[in-house]
Amino acid sequence: MTDKSDEPPRPAAKTGGLRPKKGLPAAAPTEATAKPKATTSKATRAPSKASPSDVSSSARAIARTGTGDAAAAGAVDANLAAAGAPAVVERTRTGRIGLFVGREWSWPPAFIEAVNARDAGVVAEFAKIGAPHFDEPCPYDVCIDRISHEVPMYRSYLKQAALQGSTVVNNPFMWSADDKFFGAALAHRLGVASPKTVVLPNRSYVPGIVPTESLRNLEYPLDWQGIVDYVGLPCVLKDAHGGGWKDVYICRTVEELIENYNETGLLTMVVQEFIEWEHFVRCLVIGRHEVLPMKYDPKARKYIVEHAHLSPELGARIVGDARKLCNALGYDMNSMEFAIRGGVPYAIDFMNPAPDMDINSLTPEYFKWAVEKMADLAVRLVQHPRQLPREVGWASLFAMGR
Numbered sequence: 001m002t003d004k005s006d007e008p009p010r011p012a013a014k015t016g017g018l019r020p021k022k023g024l025p026a027a028a029p030t031e032a033t034a035k036p037k038a039t040t041s042k043a044t045r046a047p048s049k050a051s052p053s054d055v056s057s058s059a060r061a062i063a064r065t066g067t068g069d070a071a072a073a074g075a076v077d078a079n080l081a082a083a084g085a086p087a088v089v090e091r092t093r094t095g096r097i098g099l100f101v102g103r104e105w106s107w108p109p110a111f112i113e114a115v116n117a118r119d120a121g122v123v124a125e126f127a128k129i130g131a132p133h134f135d136e137p138c139p140y141d142v143c144i145d146r147i148s149h150e151v152p153m154y155r156s157y158l159k160q161a162a163l164q165g166s167t168v169v170n171n172p173f174m175w176s177a178d179d180k181f182f183g184a185a186l187a188h189r190l191g192v193a194s195p196k197t198v199v200l201p202n203r204s205y206v207p208g209i210v211p212t213e214s215l216r217n218l219e220y221p222l223d224w225q226g227i228v229d230y231v232g233l234p235c236v237l238k239d240a241h242g243g244g245w246k247d248v249y250i251c252r253t254v255e256e257l258i259e260n261y262n263e264t265g266l267l268t269m270v271v272q273e274f275i276e277w278e279h280f281v282r283c284l285v286i287g288r289h290e291v292l293p294m295k296y297d298p299k300a301r302k303y304i305v306e307h308a309h310l311s312p313e314l315g316a317r318i319v320g321d322a323r324k325l326c327n328a329l330g331y332d333m334n335s336m337e338f339a340i341r342g343g344v345p346y347a348i349d350f351m352n353p354a355p356d357m358d359i360n361s362l363t364p365e366y367f368k369w370a371v372e373k374m375a376d377l378a379v380r381l382v383q384h385p386r387q388l389p390r391e392v393g394w395a396s397l398f399a400m401g402r
Contacts, residue, residue, distance in 0.1 A: 094121055094122065094123055095121055095122040095123070095141045095142075095379075095382035095383070096122070096123055096124075096125070096139060096140045096141055096142075096382075097115060097122060097123070097124040097125070097140060097141065097142045097143075097144065097378045097379075097382060098124075098125065098126075098127030098128075098138075098139070098140035098142070098143045098144070099111065099112065099124060099125065099126050099127055099143075099144045099146070100127050100143060100144065100145045100146060100147055100148065100154055100158070101126070101146045101147055102146065102147040102150065102151070104146065104357070104358065105358075106357075106358050106359040106360070106367070107357040107358065107359070107367070107370065107371065108126070108146075110359075110367075110371045111124065111144075111371055111374055111375055111378075112124045112125060112126070114371050114372060114374075114375035115375045115378060115379060118375070118379060120379050120383070121383075122141075122378075122379050122382045122383070124375075124378065127140060127143065129157060132157055132160070134160065136164075137164050137165075138160075138161035138164045138165070138166040140161070140166055141166060141167065141381075141382045141385065142166065142167045142168075142169065142378050142381045142382050143158055143161055143166055143167070143168045143169070144169050144333075144374070144378060145158055145168060145169060145170060145172065145175075145353075145354070146354045147354065148172065148175070149175070149353075149354060155172055155175075155176065158172040159172045159173060159176075165388055167381045167385055167386060169332045169333055169377070169378070169381070170330070170331045170332055170333055170334070170353040170354075171330045171331070174329060174330050174331070175353050178329065178351050178353075179240040179241050179268070179351075180197070180238065180239075180240045180241070180242075180270050180272075180349075180351065181197060181199040181240050181270050183350060183351045184197035184270075184272070185197075186325070186328060186329075187325060187347050187350070190324050190325065190328060191324075192321045192324060192325060192347050193321075193344050193345060193346045193347065194346060194347050194348070195231075195236075195272045195273035195274070195275055195346055195348055196230060196231045196232070196272070196273040197231070197270055197271070197272045197273070198227050198230065198231060198270060198271045198272075199240060199268065199269075199270050200222070200261065200268070200269045200270065200271060201215075201218050201222070202264075202266060202267065202268055202269075203261060203262060203263075203264045203265060203266075203267075203269075204264075204265045204266050205266070206266070224254050224257065224258060225254060227257075227271055228254050228257065228271075231271055231272060231273045231274075232273055232274070233251070233252055233253065233254075233274075234250055234251060234252045234274045235250075235251050235257065235271050235272060235273060235274050236248065236249070236250060236251070236271070236272040236273075236274050237249040237251055237257060237260050237261060237264075237269055237270075237271055237272075238269065238270060238272065239264075239267045239268070239269060239270075240267075240268040240269060240270045241267075241268065242267070243352055244356075245301070247264065247267060247269075250274065251271075257271065272348070275339035275341050275346045275348060276341060277339035277340055277341055277346075278340055278341060278342075279295075279309070279310075279340040280295070280296050280297065280298055280337070280338070280339055280340070281293050281294065281295065281296060281309075281310070281318055281337070281338045281340065281345065282294050282296035282303070282335060282336070282337050282338075283318065283319075283322045283335065283336045283337075283338070284334075284335050284355060284357075284362075284366070284369075284370060285322050285323070285326045285331070285333075285334045285335070285336060286332065286333060286370070286373040286374055286376075286377055287332050287373070287376075287377040287380075288323060288326040288327050288330075288331070288332055289323060290373050290377075291318075291319045291322045291323060292366065292369055292370075292373075293310060293315060293318050293319060293322075293338075294366060295309040296337070298337075302361075303361065303362060303363050303366060305363055305365055305366070314340070314343065314345065317345060318338050318345050321338070321345065321347060322336050322350075325347065325350050329351065331351075331353050332377060333353060333354070333355060333374065333377075334350070334351070334352055334353055334355060335350075335352040335355035335356065336349070336350035336352070337349040337350065357370045357371075357374075
């Protein structure tokens with residue numbers, strides 16, 4: 001997802017850590033700013049009667065135990081009761097969901113309207129921040145991040161918000177650390193089919209790097225023939241940290257690979273085996289468990305609404321692989337691409353933590369699914385927040401929200 005806004009930021013007076021509610025995007029419905037009356041919630045946060053009707057017992061089990069095991073969830077509840085934990089501690093507060101977005105026009109207002117229409121004691125709104133203090137509590141129980149990859153200040157703030165106890169979708173610490181080379185290695189480690197992948201040294205460097213002095217750990221020249229012998233031809237050259245089909249090259253010869261590499265500047269590139277696919281699937285994954293495998297045409301870059309496009313066996317494998325990868329990454333909002341060759345689904349691009357949810361891309365039918373499932377997830381995370389780590393350290397920060 002790319003935000004191309006060239007409109008300058010507008011500083012706002014500080015009002016309780018939030019900018020004034022004025023100036024919401026014109027596309028936002030009036031419900032976006034209307035706060036439903038506070039409702040009573042429980043400290044143990046048992047599911048409210050106003051929870052979305054399609055939240056299954058399995059989903060509630062995930063909220064309490066991190067798995068789909070309803071029996072385990074029941075055991076957790078029983079252990080709490082046996083330990084004398086208070087079953088009900090009354091408090092009245094409206095839960096808040098803050099949405100961080102760029103120039104998206106269709107999904108954000110639809111999501112806000114869907115959350116607020118539930119009347120579940122939770123309000124969703126466009127997040128507003130000015131110049132937050134380092135010790136300032138985040139006013140949102142849940143933050144949905146769709147733009148921090150292009151607005152670095154948001155990423156810094158969302159890390160602090162997570163540290164303060166807010167649930168951030170997606171985990172800003174993991175998002176800051178991932179890349180496509182790591183992703184390929186992760187898939188291989190998990191037993192998910194993935195194309196052969198090689199990471200390349202950068203073509204250019206920032207001032208201060210003297211190639212003859214600063215790059216003593218790199219072998220030079222590169223064995224280009226060895227690279228293509230490993231991944232095969234044609235191959236794909238792409239940005240290890242990119243997305244949205246930017247800086248992607250299909251190379252059919254060694255010479256073409258080198259020529260394209262010479263144009264990549266400061267980017268870190270990977271070379272990947274090109275999968276000559278017979279069928280192509282793009283999955284939208286919400287909450288690590290809800291998976292929508294959609295038929296996709298990468299040449300035309302469009303979704304095809306065709307529900308019975310996978311055999312039961314292949315569909316089950318793709319859904320299982322998608323869940324396995326999202327659980328490992330800790331991503332609650334992701335799109336994943338599988339290129340199917342010889343009946344084997346290869347995960348070729350699966351680290352897209354701000355997936356395209358535009359109605360014109362997804363089609364109205366799949367768009368509605370994305371809106372409703374994200375609204376279900378966000379409300380559930382307010383009502384059943386995930387346990388925060390007791391100790392602060394890199395391991396716990398990466399595991400936040402699990």
